[in-house]
Amino acid sequence: MYNRLLIPTFAPGHRDAAMATIAEAGAAIGAEALLFAPTLPGVYNGGDAIWRASFAHRAACDAALRSAAWAPAAELLADPAVTTHLDAVGYATGKVGGLVDGGGLYRVALFRAAIDPTPERLAAFGAQTAAMPRAIRSIRRWQLATADEASGLxxxxxxxxQEYADRAGLEGAYMMHPAHWAHVERWFDPEYTEFLVHPLLVHSFCAIDRPVIAA
Amino acid sequence: MIWIVDEVETKPGMGAAFLDAYMTHYAPGNEARGLKLVHRMVEPAMWLDDAPNRLLLVWQADHAGAVWTAKHRARGDAAVARWWNEQAPPFILSRRRGTYAPAEALEALADV
Known part of the structure; x- marks a missing residue:
């Protein structure tokens, strides 16, 4: 699978119309799976909405986003009078796991791991992050992927x-488990010698009524 | 209880000077961020003028929330970056930081 994730922030007064246009366009591009939902209060650099579409491969994704059906959405997403900020990534299926089971909360974080990013350090960061769901029971479904196209901040x-049954799974267990604050956090904390990930990141989440992260 | 430990190997003859600088430039800010410096251990148990000393500087937090609070406050503090990137390196051969908890507390800490 190849996924395209968009996290737009809209200009005041344009949000509802933009959301409607994107919803209509997204429904017409033949994505194998589609999420489009407003973000919830509490996001950090998390935009007004999360749009996530999955395709069989990158060529299908690129074709869909060049299609006439998507053009109205592409136009407003590129218009700074409507969309004041846009973070975007494209990524193939990465390390993925957990149960495909029900709705609840979808959360996505975007990182830039760019401080002395040797292959060994990136591998250790990826392995430790992907191991978090084994320790943190509230993570129901998860994926760690590397972006091969990215823009925004x-x-x-x-x-x-990650997918959780509810918001408490993210803000409670995920944040308060030592696998996070005592272990993986070393890659995010400038006071650790392992410091790898730029402090400016995206932390966004929205409600979901069915699983989002496919195999 | 949670401990955040700075393990520092100083350049030969610079152990005492490093600790003095740590206490002057770094420790007050970390106390203000809610952590308590509970141990300042030196190995060997004397300042060496021709070889490195190894120091263990142990900070204590009462719970995981206090760890997050200290982390978030440190990231917005230019003095922290200045300490580790500019002021400390002239004294240091190597360092690492670790976060520790009592073995008997691990099960409870993970039950969240």
């Missing part, structure tokens, strides 16, 4: 997605 390098 950074040239994002990593996409870290």
């Amino acid at each position: 950074h040239g994002w390098t990593h996409v870290w997605e």
Whole structure:
């Protein structure tokens, strides 16, 4: 699978119309799976909405986003009078796991792992992050992928997605488990010698009524 | 209880000077971020003038929330970056940081 994720922030007064246009266009491009939902209060650099579409491969994704059906959405997403900011990533299926089971909360973080990013350090970061769901029971479904196209606040390098039964799973267990604050956090904390990930990141989430992260 | 430990190997003859600089430039800010410096251990148990000393500087937090609070406050503090990137390196051969908890507390910490 190849996924395209868009996190737009809209200008005041344009949000509802833009959301309607994107929803209509997204429904017409033949994505194998599609999520489009407003973000919830509490996101950090998390935009007004999360749009996530999955395709069989990158060529299908590129064709869909060049199609006439998507053109109205592409136009407003490129118009700074309507869309004041847009973070975007494209990524093939990465490390993925967990149960495909029900709705709840979808959360995505975008990282730029760019501080002395040797292959060994990136591998250790990826392995430790992907191991978090084994320790943190509230993570129901997850994927860690590397971006091969990215724009926005950074040239994002990593996409870290999770699904939870509810918001408490993210803000409670995920944040308070030592696998996070005592272990993986070393890659995000400038006071650790392992410091790898730029502090400016995207942390966004929205409600979902069915699983989003496909195999 | 949670401990954040700075393990530092100083350049030969610079152990005491490093600790003095740590206490002057770094420790007050970390105390203000809610952590408590509970140990300042030196190995060997004397300042060496011709070889490195190894120091263990142990900060204590009461719970995971206090760890997050200290982290978030440190990231917005230019003095922290200045300490580790500019002021400390002239004294240091190597360092690492680790976050520790008592073995008997691990099960409870993971039950969240």
